[in-house]
Amino acid sequence: MPNYENFPAANAKYVETFDKGSLPLPPSKKLIVVTCMDARVEPAGQLGINLGEAHVIRNAGGVAKEALRSIVISQRLLGTREIALFHHTGCGMLTFATPDLQGIVKGAAPDNAEVAKHVDAIDFLEFSNLEESVKSDVKFIQEHPLVLENTKVTGWIYEVETGKIKQVV
Amino acid sequence: MPNYENFPAANAKYVETFDKGSLPLPPSKKLIVVTCMDARVEPAGQLGINLGEAHVIRNAGGVAKEALRSIVISQRLLGTREIALFHHTGCGMLTFATPDLQGIVKGAAPDNAEVAKHVDAIDFLEFSNLEESVKSDVKFIQEHPLVLENTKVTGWIYEVETGKIKQVV
Numbered sequence: 001m002p003n004y005e006n007f008p009a010a011n012a013k014y015v016e017t018f019d020k021g022s023l024p025l026p027p028s029k030k031l032i033v034v035t036c037m038d039a040r041v042e043p044a045g046q047l048g049i050n051l052g053e054a055h056v057i058r059n060a061g062g063v064a065k066e067a068l069r070s071i072v073i074s075q076r077l078l079g080t081r082e083i084a085l086f087h088h089t090g091c092g093m094l095t096f097a098t099p100d101l102q103g104i105v106k107g108a109a110p111d112n113a114e115v116a117k118h119v120d121a122i123d124f125l126e127f128s129n130l131e132e133s134v135k136s137d138v139k140f141i142q143e144h145p146l147v148l149e150n151t152k153v154t155g156w157i158y159e160v161e162t163g164k165i166k167q168v169v
Numbered sequence: 170m171p172n173y174e175n176f177p178a179a180n181a182k183y184v185e186t187f188d189k190g191s192l193p194l195p196p197s198k199k200l201i202v203v204t205c206m207d208a209r210v211e212p213a214g215q216l217g218i219n220l221g222e223a224h225v226i227r228n229a230g231g232v233a234k235e236a237l238r239s240i241v242i243s244q245r246l247l248g249t250r251e252i253a254l255f256h257h258t259g260c261g262m263l264t265f266a267t268p269d270l271q272g273i274v275k276g277a278a279p280d281n282a283e284v285a286k287h288v289d290a291i292d293f294l295e296f297s298n299l300e301e302s303v304k305s306d307v308k309f310i311q312e313h314p315l316v317l318e319n320t321k322v323t324g325w326i327y328e329v330e331t332g333k334i335k336q337v338v
Contacts, residue, residue: 003200003223004253004323004336010217011334018332020209025261027208031172037224037239039196040189042213048179054172055206058227060239069291070206070229076273077261084173092194092246104245105315114314122238122315145283146274146291154173163187165180167173 023052026078031055032071034137035086036062036093040160043086047165055080061093062086063125064137068146075148083141083151086165087127087134088158098124130157131168138169192221195247200224201240203306204255205231205262209329212255216334224249230262231255232294233306237313244317252310252320255334256296256303257327267293299326300337307338 031054033043043049043056055074057067064085074080087093102119109115127133138155141147155169200223202212212218212225224243226236233254243249256262271288278284296302307324310316324338 002251002321002323003198004251004321007216007253007325007334008336011215011332013217014215015332021330021332023209023329025207025209025259029172032206037201037226037243038194039221039223039225040192040194041225042220044211044213046180046183047176048182051211052208054208056208056210056227057206057229058225059236060226060242066235066238067228069235069293072274072288072291073229073261073270073293074206076270076277077265082171082173084176090194092242096246101242101245105241108245109314112314118313118315119241122241124238124242144287145278145281146287152171152173154171156176160192161190163180163184163190165176167177 020051027052027054027080029053030079030081032057032074032080032083033086034062034064034067034083036060036088036091038088038091041088041158046158046163061091061125061127064140065125068144072146075151081148081151083153084156085134085137085141085153086156086158087130088160089130090160091130093126094128094130096126098126134168189220196221196223196249198222199248199250201226201243201249201252202255203231203233203236203252205229205257205260207257207260210257210327215327215332230260230294230296233309234294237315241315250317250320252322253325254303254306254310254322255325255327256299257329258299259329260299262295263297263299265295267295303337
């Protein structure tokens, strides 16, 4: 059974006790969290963030570069002023390099020029050192001309083995 | 007080009852959820998804195009086979057009050629109709040559006013 068939029943339970229908659009804590799509990451619980408080941007790795469009929208239209960037232990982004993945995708569709063209155009933005990737992503945000000056930017590692966070920057 | 100063205490509480340290990297439900960064959206609770079960990709709007890099990594390296895409009522992406936001950013830094160059290069990927944006993003995923054939793709609207979900595709 596909997962989506379970959504309506689970959502009906959620709706039973839902009382947050009047929350405003701008995040009340003026906070952005950038983190990985990883299934073991759940920023709300892990950081004590309640509904309505923070924008949460998630992609493979928790990569700052890809979050930029969202950060600009969040800061300029919705008033956020602080950014917390998280990468995590055991991340898939530590396990491959872009040419490897391009090879896997092309190998699965041999002689398909369309697939090759598309996948060769993607930088998968992997990283090889967790602390360094947090530091360089924080630096990218701090120094980017489109990010508001005086934005408080912090960088963290989440440990999937223990549930603990560690501040890096 | 910046929000990040509250993270350690909130995280310490989370760690007290944390017992998920041995979850594997690949999502157990082979599911990707793509949704908006909006502070009122919380897919785990709203869809009944537990830790370790699904990749969650979030950006301004829940835009499929920007999720592509993450989707390829998720499918090819971590085995996911189903994608559920959510947009939501009251979304900020319905409230502006790219040239408006480019104008706001440039207006805040007059005569700054660096800012102008960067912001003019960004398509903010806004949309003007919620159902249509869900449909076109589902179509983008279904037809993209890098997405695995036989991927089950569904499209939904989450209602921030009621907590309810509605399937569109």
